[in-house]
Amino acid sequence: MNLRVAVTAIAGWLFADLLLAFAIVVLGTQDPPPRPVAQPSPPPRQALERGFVKVTLSVDPDDARAGRQGAVEALRRAIQAKPRLRGRKAGIVLTFGAQNNGGEAFARDVNHLLERADGTLFANVATRDFQLLGASGGEVMLNIYLFYKN
Known part of the structure; x- marks a missing residue:
């Protein structure tokens, strides 16, 4: 029975390691997020003088x-x-x-x-x-x- 528990435990760890490796491969093959495109700045606003x-x-x-x-x-x-x-x-x-x-x-x-x-x-x-x-x-x-x- 000890041998059977050890094989089951090893299979679980092997599955977890394979899942982690798969996740790393998938994340590594993703394109990086697009960089934000620089928007032209709006024209400067003119301020009015307080008095008239x-x-x-x-x-x-x-x-x-x-x-x-x-x-x-x-x-x-x-x-x-x-x-x-x-x-x-x-x-x-x-x-x-x-x-x-x-x-x-x-x-x-x-x-x-x-x-x-x-x-x-x-x-x-x-x-x-x-x-x-x-x-x-x-x-x-x-x-x-x-x-x-x-």
Whole structure:
């Protein structure tokens, strides 16, 4: 009986050793995991300055709606009068318009003229239109948020 137990015990150890050898062979023949492909880094985000530049002016609502050059020139003069805006890039412009029958529509009309007034400052700028309360018709107030200088 001792011999029989010894043969059974040896057979179990032999089976375990063969299983271990088989596992090592299988793991050794596996392809290594693929290396992660380098993803292009996203473009750097630009940050806006905390404060804004306030520009106020009067524009004829009819000229703004029609996109006339007089409204564009009025915007250009008001912008050029602010030295802090020279050579800069705006990220967001909040435009407040005063008109008896729809200040938001008037502000939207003014926003459509911004890039014509200064294509560098207002290229691809985000705008919002608001009603300017307590002002007479034709008054416009721009709150211009600039990107930090590079």
